[in-house]
Amino acid sequence: MTQNIDGIQTIDYFEKIKDHEQVVLCNDPHSGLKAIIAIHDTTLGPALGGTRMFPYASFEDALDDVLRLSEGMTNKCAAAGLDFGGGKAVIIGDPKTDSTPALFRAFGQYVDSLNGRFYTGTDMGTMPEDFVEAAKETQFINGIPEAYGGSGDSSIPTAHGVLYALEATSNYVFNHQDLGLNSYAIQGLGKVGYKIAQRLLELGATVYATDINESAIEQLTKEAKDLTGQLTIVGLDDIYDVKADIFVPCAMGSIINDETLEKLQVKAIVGSANNQLKTKEIAEKLKQAGIVYAPDFIVNSGGLIQVADELYGPNHERVLKETKAIFNSLESIFAEADANNITTLEAASIRVQAVLDDQRNRNNFFARHRRPKWQVKE
Ligand SMILES: NC(=O)C1=CN([C@@H]2O[C@H](COP(=O)(O)OP(=O)(O)OC[C@H]3O[C@@H](n4cnc5c(N)ncnc54)[C@H](O)[C@@H]3O)[C@@H](O)[C@H]2O)C=CC1
Ligand SMILES: O=C(O)CCC(=O)C(=O)O
The missing domain is CATH 3.40.50.10860 (Leucine Dehydrogenase, chain A, domain 1)
Structure with missing residues (x-):
């Protein structure tokens, strides 16, 4: 370039x-x-x-x-069926x-x-x-x-959405939806990761976690004492080597790359971080390695669903209902990937492209005058 x-x-x-x-x-x-x-x-x-x-x-x-990140938002909006762009x-x-x-x-x-x-x-x-x-x-x-x-902290529905995605993935990989039975390696205990770790520990899961922020680690360690699950704090780089069922990236992007792929000992990757795969080719390498990748822009769309919905006026019940759709969406992506022998990323991308093409093919004459279904505040 x-x-x-x-x-x-x-x-x-x-x-x-x-x-x-x-x-x-x-x-x-x-x-x-x-x-x-x-x-x-x-x-x-x-x-x-x-x-x-x-x-x-x-x-x-x-x-x-x-x-x-902005390209990822185009995918996320299309996959979630929202009338917004990236x-x-x-x-x-x-x-x-x-x-x-x-x-x-x-x-x-x-x-x-x-x-x-x-x-x-x-x-x-x-x-x-x-x-x-x-x-x-x-x-x-x-x-x-x-x-x-406003509708409040969007990391709450994001965390809910990740939990639904974890259930769908657990069902697909381990044939059960009881999140408390699995072990997890969580990277990042911020707004989203912390809530996920808390919930998994409440459910009795085995959680390995890391963060650069000492105070988040201290707080979770303290809270974990009263929860039924088992928490182990690991070093920043050691999170990739943890032998766990599911890796849950909730910090920065590009963390799934050739280097970390060598280390990963998990069966699946399901997390909130945007742009988890360093390149699109990594999706094929994950498939070859037998690691199920739940596409990030499907998994982490809960916050987006809430902020898009907020333009109708805040309503947590409606948002939670829409966020639950992440479970079915992922299930069908896993099924399509299997049926066509393609990666889960390809299956999700095909769906996004169809939504974008559908809109592009609509008659532009009418589109010019179309009132958006979301309300523009005057
Ligand atoms: N907040 C939301 O609703 C949404 C967040 N996301 C994505 O999820 C991820 C997390 O978002 P938030 O929780 O909102 O951010 P946050 O800033 O609240 O938390 C990120 C956490 O990651 C930690 N961290 C940073 N670098 C790290 C490293 N190298 N190793 C371990 N931990 C590290 C930080 O100390 C912080 O505690 C981001 O990639 C974000 O783009 C995606 C969709 C919605
Ligand atoms: O969560 C939000 O506040 C907006 C959506 C977003 O930026 C995201 O999903 O990455």
Whole structure:
């Protein structure tokens, strides 16, 4: 992706973003905001996706992450049957030291400048309270706390969705849905991973867990004493070597790669992390290795379902019902993959492509005047 201009190798950014509709750089020196908003595809509706905050080592790392994450959102929205497209934002900074109200207000102004082409809320490194600040500047925010009229923390339905996915996978691989009977290696005890670990320990499961955040580990260790399951804390890199039934990645992406594949001793991978596979080819290698991969954009769609639903007004019952569909969706993806001897990722991608093609084939004359079924707040 480099080009030679007057003897100098430069990155061809238009080549890099060739599959994306729009990429916006946000720079606010006053608050220190440096962010990138990427809109991948709005065939199905306005882009929707959370905002991640991370101390990226370089602009290129941040750009690569937001491009992959926003493409994943197109898949996730299509697979969940939502009238939204794929988008995502990243803020370059350390959530522990750089998260200020001023920074999120500035970010809200950039979101507002897109005039409804992009809706956003929390992701890794950001909290619902951050978006209370952003929402002071724009209406295109979701996942804010219930006290402020939002649907609350979207990591709750995300965690529910992962648990339904674990049940479907357990049923497929081990012929039972009792999550308490299995052992798990959980990477990341943040908003989503912590809730999953808690629930699995409540159910009596054997849980191996790791996180870079000592306080999350301390808290879970304390809580685990009163729960029936067995918790073992392992080192950051040791999580890949754990002999467990299911690996549950709930931190960063690209963690399933050639190096970690060599180490994995699990029968299945089911987690909330976005973009778990470093490359698409890894899906075939997992299949060869006999490790069942539950596609991340199916497994982790609970939060998305909630934030999309929030535009009708918060309703947890409705969201939980829709999130349960992840169980059936995964079951049919496993069945299609088996029937056609393809990977689970291919089976899920075929489904996404059909949804996108269906919308593209609709009559554009009417589409121009189509009122979206979600409500645009005036
Ligand atoms: N919050 C949500 O509703 C959704 C989250 N996701 C994805 O799930 C993953 C987790 O999201 P959240 O829990 O919201 O984020 P979070 O920021 O609350 O938690 C992430 C946790 O991972 C830990 N971590 C970071 N690097 C690590 C490493 N190398 N090894 C072990 N632990 C590490 C962090 O210390 C933190 O505790 C992310 O990939 C996110 O994009 C996907 C869909 C929805
Ligand atoms: O969970 C959210 O707040 C929005 C959805 C999202 O960004 C995701 O599913 O990765």
